[in-house]
Amino acid sequence: MASTSGLQRRRGGGGVGGGALASDDISRAGPSHSRKASFDSLPSRTGTPSVQHSNGRSHLDNPSFSSSNPTEGSNSAKSRTAAGAASISTTSQSGHRIAYDPRDLQDEGEEKENPRLTLMEECLLLGLKDKQGYLSFWNDNISYSLRGCILIELCLRKRISISRDTSASSGRFRGNALPLQDRLIEVVDGKMTGEVLLDETLKLMKSSERMSASQWVDLLSGETWNVTKIGYQLKQVRERLAKGLVDKGILRTEKRNFLLFDMATHPVSDSSAKDAVLRRVLSLLTSSTPTLHASALYREERKNIAFAATRSLSLLCCSFSANVLENALAHLSYDAREAAFQKVDDILSDFSQWPMAPRSGIAVGSGPSNAAAGAGAGQKTGIGEGSISRNNEEGNLGVSTFELAKAVRNDLISGGGNEAQFEAIAAVLYVLSRMDSLL
Numbered sequence: 001m002a003s004t005s006g007l008q009r010r011r012g013g014g015g016v017g018g019g020a021l022a023s024d025d026i027s028r029a030g031p032s033h034s035r036k037a038s039f040d041s042l043p044s045r046t047g048t049p050s051v052q053h054s055n056g057r058s059h060l061d062n063p064s065f066s067s068s069n070p071t072e073g074s075n076s077a078k079s080r081t082a083a084g085a086a087s088i089s090t091t092s093q094s095g096h097r098i099a100y101d102p103r104d105l106q107d108e109g110e111e112k113e114n115p116r117l118t119l120m121e122e123c124l125l126l127g128l129k130d131k132q133g134y135l136s137f138w139n140d141n142i143s144y145s146l147r148g149c150i151l152i153e154l155c156l157r158k159r160i161s162i163s164r165d166t167s168a169s170s171g172r173f174r175g176n177a178l179p180l181q182d183r184l185i186e187v188v189d190g191k192m193t194g195e196v197l198l199d200e201t202l203k204l205m206k207s208s209e210r211m212s213a214s215q216w217v218d219l220l221s222g223e224t225w226n227v228t229k230i231g232y233q234l235k236q237v238r239e240r241l242a243k244g245l246v247d248k249g250i251l252r253t254e255k256r257n258f259l260l261f262d263m264a265t266h267p268v269s270d271s272s273a274k275d276a277v278l279r280r281v282l283s284l285l286t287s288s289t290p291t292l293h294a295s296a297l298y299r300e301e302r303k304n305i306a307f308a309a310t311r312s313l314s315l316l317c318c319s320f321s322a323n324v325l326e327n328a329l330a331h332l333s334y335d336a337r338e339a340a341f342q343k344v345d346d347i348l349s350d351f352s353q354w355p356m357a358p359r360s361g362i363a364v365g366s367g368p369s370n371a372a373a374g375a376g377a378g379q380k381t382g383i384g385e386g387s388i389s390r391n392n393e394e395g396n397l398g399v400s401t402f403e404l405a406k407a408v409r410n411d412l413i414s415g416g417g418n419e420a421q422f423e424a425i426a427a428v429l430y431v432l433s434r435m436d437s438l439l
Helices: 006-010 023-029 031-041 070-084 102-113 119-127 142-156 196-206 213-221 227-232 237-247 271-285 308-321 334-351 401-414 419-433
Strands: 088-091 097-100 160-162 184-187 254-258 261-265
Touching (some): 119 237, 119 271, 196 237, 213 227, 271 308, 271 334, 308 401, 401 419
Antiparallel strands (some): 088 097, 254 261
């Protein structure tokens, strides 16, 4: 086989044909052209030359290209593999070559399943005063609840779940027999979400040993005496969430004078976003019918939100534990407001166990109940020991627990989730339900 010069390789041909310049043509072209050909035949410093010719192709586009130096060829192949392992090239209709990352298409599909606002942002938005732009100074619960919202959001995005590895359990409890709040959480998908707080938490969980929901909420809140775990605390969560809402055009930033110092506040600039969150909460608590239409919960998004009923249920429970529901229910009478608070308390009690809502007659999830192993003082006795009929459901205020349980079970079956992720949500809700005793 005839040898191939470096210039021929760069022209994309192995012989004289195909636009390549033969050796006798080089000699006739003169010394300057010979020097150019010799220069082109030298190996590149990077091993992946990017010289483009008039036909728009380089030697990398030629599948028959082979280097005369085996070491150089292997290094070039390795660098090309490392540089383009996650990219795919194609040709557009206009003839231009386009390279794209297929993971971008996956991220686009995930964006269609998730709402514009995260659970943390919705919870913060409920607590903000519309015109003043700050939270109540006497609210000590919201910081702890926001950490729980982060864990639930990671569950809804299929990043974390309860670990099924029974070898990680210790003592006399094994697997599902372990108390719900003590069951270990593991990372099942380490792909970043694009939300700063979620990605920061996900990196912490990936780089450390598996821990329970109660341990993670404590560490992320800075509630620990272990000096080696102090770095796990998420700093300035409320301010970072507020700035994220400013970037999304929902809040704006102003300066307010509080006696001796100025403080940044974030009044609401897009009231429609907060109205949508309020409507979702009120539809669960004060609707005139006990039926739940999950497709209408996120109608302002104009897309199919994954786990819509479970998201709305989590928002209701987290906002109740964060003590930010007072503003949402301020327009109700005193009796209606107290009844709504009692209903949320009952919902949180029913769904903060596994299986969820066993008293509704349509329990969500399978496996042993945690009533015996992890029931606290706030749990009703006999939970998980049977069920009551739908006719014995409490009152007619808001959506019934039966309808909520049915909608959450539909999310579990048709939403592509698994029981371990919903079990992790129940574990976080249990931790939030016990927050008053912890604080």
